[in-house]
Amino acid sequence: MDIAVLGMGRMGQALARRLLRGGHQVTVWNRTKGAARDIVSVGVVEAPTVTDAVHGVDVVVTMLSDDAAVRAVALGELRSSIGSTTSYADCSTISPTLSDELAERFPDRFVAMPIMGGPAAVVAGHATLLVGGDGDVVDRLSPMISSLSDTVRRYDTASLAITAKLTSNLLLLSGVVGLAESVAVGRCGGLSDDQLRDLLGARALAPGLQNRFDSVLAGSHSGWWTTVLAAKDAGLALGIAHAAEVELPMAAAVRHLYAAAASSGLNDADIAAVTNLYRSAGQAPGRAADSSSTGSSS
Structure with a gap:
């Protein structure tokens, strides 16, 4: 298939690489020029505009950062230039409301396809695709979908696929915060990082948290899912x-903590860097160590 990928962040580039490996013709576009330099060197074509990127393709894929970015591209130049037979798959993590709006604005051609898994999993073909929308459109996209992953979960509507992605994301984000706070408690009580690794790293954590355990201990800045x-x-x-x-209430606290990490200068750091909020005497952000915060519960 001829496929255009709009958005060349880490996940967009991973998608383009995987699609190229699957034998597809891939054209890419990014608002900031030069982001696709590495994948252009392996055979991807970079287009100067959205219109140029989507001209004559079978499928357009967007992988953009948020609602504002998707709305600007999809309901702007993409909508005015997409071909009459071109299908559209949005892989971004956006609101269910916007995803359903896209389904209305691009009738009989749109699916939501958020992805569970990071760039490395996408390139390796190990990611999980959450596909929501009209079954006929999904069937038309089957050559692309099958080349991306064997693990596909189907949903009747775009908003259900997005809801599934956000449900999964919230569980992992909450788990990383819980792990960071557990590490802070252990350190405050005198446990070494080696002791924490022996206590928590091998047995007590779900696989998603095990993958980030060492990064949480290190307060790692490297990764792809940023605090923002x-x-x-x-x-x-x-x-x-x-x-x-x-x-x-817990989700509200989780959102606050990642926002605090981002505003502290960690806006481009991986979510594991939220642990840096707890490195000053092991205190929770924004709270002084006083009698009200150190008392035991009954």
């Missing part, structure tokens, strides 16, 4: 619950 995107995703999860008049 984490705060955004937690906020989107909160929005789903609030629309149903359900309060999520």
